[in-house]
Amino acid sequence: MSFEKLPFFIELLNDNIENQAALADAVIELEETLSYEQIALLLEAFPIPVRKLIWQLLSQETQQQVFIEMRIESRQIILNASEDEECFPLFEKLDADELLDLSEDLSDRFVDYAVSRMTAKQRALFKKAQEFAFEEVGHWQSFDYIQIPERLKTSGVKKILSNVLPPLSEVFYVTNNDATLIGEVAISQIITIENDTPISSIAESDIEVLLSTENIYSAVEKVIASGKAALPVVDTKGCLTGRLDLQQACRISEQEKDSQLFQSAGLVEEEDLFANVWSSSKNRAIWLGINLITAFLASWFIGLFEGTLQQVVALAVLMPVVASMGGISGSQTLTLIIRGLALGQITDSNKKAIVFKELKVGVINGILWATVIASITYLWFSNPLLSLAIYISILGNIVIASLSGVWVPWLLTKLNIDPALSGSVILTTVTDIFGFITFLGLGALLLT
């Protein structure tokens, strides 16, 4: 793992907590070895009082860069643990894209301070980017591209290219007087072209571009699929406003997927390992609260069969089996369908075929596991009617779960609700309630 250095430094710092001089040495060694991103992750591994100690030993330059790499909650922790005067140096001379990253969750007084401390050029870029919504490319684009006016000749371009270039620069962009994007030229091409060739004559105009108002996640897919180091971003008039490079696209894609994984576990936001216990509790309480409502809803349905349960206690013993088989089946289908919807593979024209296919899989697994479970139940309780009841319930629940795994996300998507988070809750509620009603209802019918 590229994070293999972290445990070593975590141990080193913890060993030297008591000794200020040794700690300072350890921090120096850490600053030389780890990247800013790794230092950000490292800090999360410490409770807040210790974290503050280590933070104060970092150089100001390191502090600023690490601060940018931190996750939102971790930044808040640093800000809350420091006086304002200690924080202000973090906001000196930021670039527009750095502040865009930070401003998401920064209080206004810090944002205003940072804006006032930027260079005029960065301030202008920042204000422009702020016109965009969070999901628009314009909010995420970077401004470190090479822009060449079309009237230049190769010799002039070579002069510009002899300076230090931004990372991931394979091409430079050619624009006209209005900053309209004419095309791009590969830097490697310049090597062999005659010195007095006008740049506009070799610029490739048939290139893929992104719109500054386009959806960022769609744009990220395009950048990654393009095989290029970056794609240029233009506004509605075709003027070059920035670029989205492959590293940025990769990071956004990773964050998106991490976020989905967290949400599927019932965490509203990513948490810091040592976040304040009250903010952690709040983060988790939301999901626990929703879960509580659905759990009591299921309980209410069970409550309708109190009499039956009193007579046939075996029903209470076996209830969890019915509920969980349905829940797992449903979530398997759900995950598959959510992916299919996200990739645009599911439309009105093939929806029926998919439902039919899931129905068949549900029936196969339903019959298989109903048979297994009914057999175990018979071996345990020696009651053929009980086994019959559970056989029908399991089969029915797995089939209903498979079908629900299709219509629940389909419906949510039609209502413009993100199925990744809510789909799972709704699905398990449906399968739980259906399972309980079927099983207890059949129990009442056959056994009382």
Add this chain to the structure above:
Amino acid sequence: MSFEKLPFFIELLNDNIENQAALADAVIELEETLSYEQIALLLEAFPIPVRKLIWQLLSQETQQQVFIEMRIESRQIILNASEDEECFPLFEKLDADELLDLSEDLSDRFVDYAVSRMTAKQRALFKKAQEFAFEEVGHWQSFDYIQIPERLKTSGVKKILSNVLPPLSEVFYVTNNDATLIGEVAISQIITIENDTPISSIAESDIEVLLSTENIYSAVEKVIASGKAALPVVDTKGCLTGRLDLQQACRISEQEKDSQLFQSAGLVEEEDLFANVWSSSKNRAIWLGINLITAFLASWFIGLFEGTLQQVVALAVLMPVVASMGGISGSQTLTLIIRGLALGQITDSNKKAIVFKELKVGVINGILWATVIASITYLWFSNPLLSLAIYISILGNIVIASLSGVWVPWLLTKLNIDPALSGSVILTTVTDIFGFITFLGLGALLLT
């Protein structure tokens, strides 16, 4: 979404299924508009007989490239649906890295055929890459880098660079006679250097490299964090063997995360939307089977309290509430800890502090929800002892769940078992059993 074109073509093809000529036209339009990756996704949206129809209308070149882009299961479907003679053209003149992608899951007769149809150079590269395990960089590296012998001067380099360059080429690599990597040179630097400068004098040697035996996921992190278009791969002797570029790294990272999301839902592998129902059923049966064992285990514990349940039916009604609250709490902590372990943030030195923090969060949420649930229970059943029983059970279960969310993945990681898949099963089993025993035990104690 960049997949917005897919629904249009899915509808178009479905509308023209009956008419061979119209279908052929639709396929031509699709080939001109969509990328190979998009076509691969599009094909998954059709049941297999229709998919075969569309597949046969694609040009052979498209077929080969789309085949490479497909996911493993989808490729198997195409191969199973075609005669061997129809399949062989897919394996003509493949590049080494293309066959590496495919060979993962291809039967030997196809792999051998493909190897026999490669150019000698690609065959040698392929055989070399096969010496590596699936998790090693050597298995994934690509060979499309620019390699320049150190004795060349700038003029010679310019000649080489005037050809068409591979994508994501910001630098070229300088090697000596033994192919040992000396360093790299930025292509943009060549523009301004004097023509008779020896390349070895400007090669930057202090660069980050990957080892061909290093773990691929660690390497992928390094590539993405580097901000460069690619990192070179060397063997233990320092000889340049390939490179890992940013697009490839991004794709591997995405696949890894998608795979985690699927596994967390109980799907052993990613499924094709229209996979054969028997293979789908098998894919899901494994998880259902494991779940069954744990469900019956929990049922067995409940069975120990049959007498209690018969006397106090309310316990059976409220059981799901206790179980689900524990399950959700536990999975929230679990997700957080798994991430922390993967990033190397959790070590022996801060483990205790983390457990302590989770304990506090568990107590806060435990008290909050125990109070809410006990109140609702009282409003429902008007039984103070029952409310007390559920209060203690909920509090205890949430606390135990939070602690289990730490020790379960910790233990699994120590045993070298991937906690992402198994952690969830073990955790919910622990919380279910603990919840049932506590609640029913307290019920027996206080109410009978």
